Amino acid sequence: MNDIVSVDPRTGGTVEVVGSETGTGGVDALCRAAARAGRAFGADRAERARLLHAVADALDGRREEIVDTADRETALGRTRLAGELTRTTYQIRLFAAAVTDGGYLEAIIDHPADTPMGLRPDLRRMLVPIGPVAVFGASNFPLAFGALGGDTAAALAAGCPVVVKAHPSHPATSRLVVEIANGAGLPAGVLGLVYGQQAGADLVQHPAIRAVGFTGSLRGGRALHDLAAARPDPIPFYGELGSINPVVVTPAAATERGDDIAAGLVASFTLGNGQFCTKPGLVFLPAGARLHEDIAALVRQTPSGWLLDGRVQAGFSTRVGELGRHTTLLAHGRPAEGAGFLGTPALFAVSASTMDSDVTDEAFGPATVLVSYADTTELLEALGRLPASLTATIHTGTDETDLPALLLEALRDRTGRVVWNGFPTGVAVAAAMHHGGPYPASTSIHTSVGTTSIRRFLRPLAFQSTPDSQLPPELREGNPLRIPRMVDGRQQAS
Amino acid sequence: MNDIVSVDPRTGGTVEVVGSETGTGGVDALCRAAARAGRAFGADRAERARLLHAVADALDGRREEIVDTADRETALGRTRLAGELTRTTYQIRLFAAAVTDGGYLEAIIDHPADTPMGLRPDLRRMLVPIGPVAVFGASNFPLAFGALGGDTAAALAAGCPVVVKAHPSHPATSRLVVEIANGAGLPAGVLGLVYGQQAGADLVQHPAIRAVGFTGSLRGGRALHDLAAARPDPIPFYGELGSINPVVVTPAAATERGDDIAAGLVASFTLGNGQFCTKPGLVFLPAGARLHEDIAALVRQTPSGWLLDGRVQAGFSTRVGELGRHTTLLAHGRPAEGAGFLGTPALFAVSASTMDSDVTDEAFGPATVLVSYADTTELLEALGRLPASLTATIHTGTDETDLPALLLEALRDRTGRVVWNGFPTGVAVAAAMHHGGPYPASTSIHTSVGTTSIRRFLRPLAFQSTPDSQLPPELREGNPLRIPRMVDGRQQAS
Numbered sequence: 001m002n003d004i005v006s007v008d009p010r011t012g013g014t015v016e017v018v019g020s021e022t023g024t025g026g027v028d029a030l031c032r033a034a035a036r037a038g039r040a041f042g043a044d045r046a047e048r049a050r051l052l053h054a055v056a057d058a059l060d061g062r063r064e065e066i067v068d069t070a071d072r073e074t075a076l077g078r079t080r081l082a083g084e085l086t087r088t089t090y091q092i093r094l095f096a097a098a099v100t101d102g103g104y105l106e107a108i109i110d111h112p113a114d115t116p117m118g119l120r121p122d123l124r125r126m127l128v129p130i131g132p133v134a135v136f137g138a139s140n141f142p143l144a145f146g147a148l149g150g151d152t153a154a155a156l157a158a159g160c161p162v163v164v165k166a167h168p169s170h171p172a173t174s175r176l177v178v179e180i181a182n183g184a185g186l187p188a189g190v191l192g193l194v195y196g197q198q199a200g201a202d203l204v205q206h207p208a209i210r211a212v213g214f215t216g217s218l219r220g221g222r223a224l225h226d227l228a229a230a231r232p233d234p235i236p237f238y239g240e241l242g243s244i245n246p247v248v249v250t251p252a253a254a255t256e257r258g259d260d261i262a263a264g265l266v267a268s269f270t271l272g273n274g275q276f277c278t279k280p281g282l283v284f285l286p287a288g289a290r291l292h293e294d295i296a297a298l299v300r301q302t303p304s305g306w307l308l309d310g311r312v313q314a315g316f317s318t319r320v321g322e323l324g325r326h327t328t329l330l331a332h333g334r335p336a337e338g339a340g341f342l343g344t345p346a347l348f349a350v351s352a353s354t355m356d357s358d359v360t361d362e363a364f365g366p367a368t369v370l371v372s373y374a375d376t377t378e379l380l381e382a383l384g385r386l387p388a389s390l391t392a393t394i395h396t397g398t399d400e401t402d403l404p405a406l407l408l409e410a411l412r413d414r415t416g417r418v419v420w421n422g423f424p425t426g427v428a429v430a431a432a433m434h435h436g437g438p439y440p441a442s443t444s445i446h447t448s449v450g451t452t453s454i455r456r457f458l459r460p461l462a463f464q465s466t467p468d469s470q471l472p473p474e475l476r477e478g479n480p481l482r483i484p485r486m487v488d489g490r491q492q493a494s
Numbered sequence: 495m496n497d498i499v500s501v502d503p504r505t506g507g508t509v510e511v512v513g514s515e516t517g518t519g520g521v522d523a524l525c526r527a528a529a530r531a532g533r534a535f536g537a538d539r540a541e542r543a544r545l546l547h548a549v550a551d552a553l554d555g556r557r558e559e560i561v562d563t564a565d566r567e568t569a570l571g572r573t574r575l576a577g578e579l580t581r582t583t584y585q586i587r588l589f590a591a592a593v594t595d596g597g598y599l600e601a602i603i604d605h606p607a608d609t610p611m612g613l614r615p616d617l618r619r620m621l622v623p624i625g626p627v628a629v630f631g632a633s634n635f636p637l638a639f640g641a642l643g644g645d646t647a648a649a650l651a652a653g654c655p656v657v658v659k660a661h662p663s664h665p666a667t668s669r670l671v672v673e674i675a676n677g678a679g680l681p682a683g684v685l686g687l688v689y690g691q692q693a694g695a696d697l698v699q700h701p702a703i704r705a706v707g708f709t710g711s712l713r714g715g716r717a718l719h720d721l722a723a724a725r726p727d728p729i730p731f732y733g734e735l736g737s738i739n740p741v742v743v744t745p746a747a748a749t750e751r752g753d754d755i756a757a758g759l760v761a762s763f764t765l766g767n768g769q770f771c772t773k774p775g776l777v778f779l780p781a782g783a784r785l786h787e788d789i790a791a792l793v794r795q796t797p798s799g800w801l802l803d804g805r806v807q808a809g810f811s812t813r814v815g816e817l818g819r820h821t822t823l824l825a826h827g828r829p830a831e832g833a834g835f836l837g838t839p840a841l842f843a844v845s846a847s848t849m850d851s852d853v854t855d856e857a858f859g860p861a862t863v864l865v866s867y868a869d870t871t872e873l874l875e876a877l878g879r880l881p882a883s884l885t886a887t888i889h890t891g892t893d894e895t896d897l898p899a900l901l902l903e904a905l906r907d908r909t910g911r912v913v914w915n916g917f918p919t920g921v922a923v924a925a926a927m928h929h930g931g932p933y934p935a936s937t938s939i940h941t942s943v944g945t946t947s948i949r950r951f952l953r954p955l956a957f958q959s960t961p962d963s964q965l966p967p968e969l970r971e972g973n974p975l976r977i978p979r980m981v982d983g984r985q986q987a988s
Binding site: 462469 | 533602603609610614618704720723724728899902910914922923933938950952953955957959985
C-alpha cells in the first residue's frame with residue numbers, strides 16, 4: 001500500500017504520513033458498516049438533528065487545530081480557513097434546522113376519494129433516504145466542500161450514511177474532521193473515510209453505495225460518472241466538474257464603472273489564488289476599452305501565491321502554456337520567489353472572433369482571458385459558442401435594458417446562476433442559491449449548495465391503504481411530529 | 495427505409511403502412527425544430543396551460559377514432575382503451591392546473607441580509623425547463639403512457655418541447671394523437687414524432703435533447719440509458735425498466751381472506767392480459783395453504799387473450815419456458831384458439847428456499863409464480879434476495895402487527911410503493927402517488943406518474959442582484975403572476 005502523505009504547499013515537503021491507501025477490503029468493510037447503520041440513522045429525525053448540532057459544536061470547539069491543520073496542507077491562509085470553518089458549521093446547523101422542520105420530506109397525503117378516474121385509495125408519500133452516499137470532497141475548499149462539507153452535511157441530513165474519499169490535497173484535515181465528527185457521537189458506520197484513487201473507484205462501484213457527490217475536475221469526475229453509470233445498478237452521480245464562468249461587460253458599464261470593474265475582477269479571479277470553481281475565466285470587454293489596460297496594471301501588482309499541491313501547480317503551468325499559444329499574454333503578476341507550489345497570476349487577451357474551444361476550457365488557478373468584442377453581433381455569436389458554466393455575470397450601465405436582455409437570453413441556457421453587476425466568486429448558503437448548471441458545470445438537475453441540496457439524497461416512497469400504525473410517523477393521520485404536509489391538495493403548516 | 499406497419503394482434507396481419515423509419519436527417523430536423531421552439535414555449539405559462547387544455551379537449555373530441563385505432567393495433571379492448579383515454583386527458587388537464595398554479599416552479603426569494611456568513615446579496619431562484627425531451631412511450635398503455643401520455647404531458651407542462659419515439663406496437667395511434675395535438679394549436683416544433691429503433695438511438699444522442707423519458711423493457715431501456723450516459727454531455731435518463739412486484743400473504747391473511755385474495759390476485763395478474771408494469775409476478779404464500787389450489791382453480795377458468803404484438807408473444811413464450819424449467823407449472827388458463835398473438839395465463843410454483851434469480855426476473859404477460867414459505871425466517875430470507883420493484887404488496891390478518899412490520903422492513907428499501915391488503919395494478923393519478931423505485935424498477939429518484947413528475951424536466955436557475963425588469967415575472971418583487979413563493983424562509987401563498 002502506498003502511503004498517504006500530508007504535504008506543505010509552502011515548502012513542497014512532506015509533513016506527515018497520514019495513513020495508507022485503503023484496500024478493496026477496507027472499502028468493503030466501511031460500505032457494509034454504512035449499510036447496516038442506515039436504517040436506524042434514517043428513521044429518527046430528532047436524533048439526527050441533535051447529532052448534526054453536536055458535530056457542528058465539536059468542529060467549532062476544535063477550531064484552532066482544524067484551521068492549523070488545513071492551513072499547513074493547503075496554504076489557503078488562516079483567515080480564509082477560519083471563515084470557511086464558520087461556513088462549514090453554519091451549513092451543518094442549517095441542515096439540522098431543515099431536518100427538524102421536516103418540510104424537505106415533501107409529505108403528501110391524498111385521502112380516499114371519488115375522482116373522474118374512479119375511486120382512489122388512501123395514498124401517502126414522502127421522501128426517504130436513498131442509502132449510503134460516497135462523497136468526494138473538493139481540493140479547493142478543504143472544510144466547506146471537504147470531508148464534512150456541503151455534500152456530507154446534506155447526505156447526513158437526508159438520513160444517509162456517508163463514506164468520504166479524502167482529497168489528496170488535505171488528507172490530514174479530512175482525517176481530523178471525520179475523527180471529530182465521530183467523536184461527537186455519530187453512530188458506528190454513519191461516517192467513514194477512505195484514502196487513494198483506487199479506493200475512490202471501488203467506492204463508486206460498491207453495491208451498498210446508492211449515490212455519489214463529487215466536486216473536482218472534469219477528467220476525474222467524468223471517469224467516476226462513467227463508473228457509476230456502468231454499474232449493474234446505475235446510481236445517481238452528482239458531480240460538479242468545471243466551469244469557465246463568463247463575465248460580460250457592456251460598453252456602457254465599461255465607461256461608467258471601469259475602475260470598479262477592473263478592481264473587482266482582479267480580486268475575484270485571484271481570490272484563493274484562482275482556485276475557486278466560480279472563478280471568472282473569460283471576460284468579454286468592448287474592443288479598445290481602457291479597461292484592458294486597467295486590469296493589466298492591477299494584475300502586474302498582484303503577488304504570486306501558493307497553489308494547493310504539486311498536481312494543481314503542474315496543471316496550472318500546462319494550462320497557462322496552452323493559453324499562451326491560443327491567446328496573447330497581456331500581463332502577469334509579481335514573479336514567484338521562494339519555495340513551494342507557487343503560481344503567478346496571468347492575464348491573457350483574445351478577440352471574440354478568434355476565440356476557440358482551446359480558450360473556453362477551465363484554467364484552475366489565477367488566470368483569466370479578456371475577450372474583445374467589436375460589436376453586439378460578434379459578442380452574441382461568441383457567447384453562443386460557450387460551454388455551460390456554474391455562473392454567468394453581466395455588467396451593465398445605468399438605464400441600459402435592451403442589450404442586457406439580449407445577453408441574458410444568450411446566457412441563461414448555459415448557466416446555473418446569473419450574477420448582475422457583481423462577481424461570481426462567493427456562493428451564499430441560502431435557500432435561493434443554486435450551485436450547479438448544465439454539463440460540464442454539473443451532471444445534475446439539482447443544486448449542491450444550500451438546504452435544497454438535500455433532495456439529491458432522497459427518493460419518494462408511497463404507501464397505499466396502509467394502517468396508521470405501520471406508517472412512518474410523518475405520514476400518520478394525526479401528524480404527531482407536526483411537519484408541513486400537503487393534504488388533499490392543500491398545503492398545511494406544521 | 496423500412497416500412498413502419500400497424501399490425502392487428504387479433505389476426506397477426508398488417509392493417510396499414512403508417513410511414514417509414516425516420517432517418518438521421520429527419521431526427522435532426524425535429525430536434526432542431528424543438529430547440530428553436532423551446533424558449534417561447536417555456537416562457538409563457540398561461541399560454542402553455544391553455545394549449546394543454548386545448549390538446550385534452552381535442553383528444554376527447556376524437557374519442558371514437560382514437561379508441562378504434564388503438565384497439566385495432568393493441569387488442570386491449572374498447573372499454574379499457576376508453577378508460578385509458580379518459581385517464582390521458584385527465585392527467586393533461588391536471589398538469590395544466592399545475593402550470594397555472596405555479597407552485598411547481600419552487601420559486602424562492604432571499605432578500606439581501608446580514609447573516610453569520612456576512613452580507614448576502616439578493617438571491618432569487620426558480621425551476622426552468624431543461625430543454626427538448628425525448629419520450630419513449632410504453633407498449634402496454636398506448637394512450638396513458640403513449641405519445642401523449644404522462645411523460646409527454648409532464649415535459650410539455652414543464653415547458654419542454656418533446657420528440658416522441660413511436661412504439662412499434664401502436665404506430666398508428668401515436669401518429670393520430672400527435673396529429674390531433676398539433677392540430678389543437680401546439681406551436682411548430684413543440685411536438686415531433688419519429689419511427690424506428692435507430693431513430694430512437696439517434697434521438698437519445700442528439701445534442702439538442704436534454705432529457706429522456708422511457709417506459710419499457712430492461713434490455714432496451716438499459717441500452718438507451720447507456721447511450722445517454724456516454725454522450726459528450728450526459729443527460730438524465732428517466733427510465734422505468736421492469737418490476738417483479740412481490741405480493742406477500744401472511745398465514746393469518748391466507749386463513750381469513752383466502753377467497754378474496756385468490757380472486758383479487760388472478761384478476762390482477764391477468765388484467766390487460768398480464769401486460770401491466772405493476773403486475774404481481776411473485777406471490778409468497780404459506781406452504782400448504784389451500785390458497786394455492788384456489789388460485790390454480792381460478793387460473794384454469796381464465797381464457798387466453800391477445801398480447802400486444804408478435805415480439806411480446808415470443809418473449810412471453812420464451813419466459814414461460816424458462817419459468818417451467820426453474821419452477822413447477824401449477825395450472826394454465828383455457829387454451830388459445832384462433833388467430834393472432836394469443837397468450838395463455840400460466841401459474842407456477844416454487845419453494846422460497848429454492849427460488850433463484852431465474853425466477854425473480856419479470857415475465858411480461860399473464861404469468862405469476864407462487865412462492866411457498868415454511869416460516870417467517872425462510873420468508874424474510876427470500877424477500878432479502880428480491881430485486882427492487884415498482885410495488886410491494888402485503889396482505890395481513892386482522893390485528894396482526896408484528897409480522898407486517900417485519901415484512902415492511904424487509905421490503906421498503908426494494909420498492910417505490912407499498913400496497914396494503916390490495917393489489918398493485920392500477921396506478922392512481924394523484925399527488926401522493928409514486929411510480930418508480932430503485933433500479934431496475936426505475937433509473938431515477940423521481941416519480942413518473944402524477945404532477946410531481948414534472949420535476950424531472952426542470953432545473954434550478956438562480957438570479958443574483960438582478961434588476962426587477964430583467965427577472966422572469968415569477969421572481970419579480972411584486973409577484974405579478976401571483977404564484978406561491980418562499981420569501982425569506984416563509985412560504986407565501988399566491
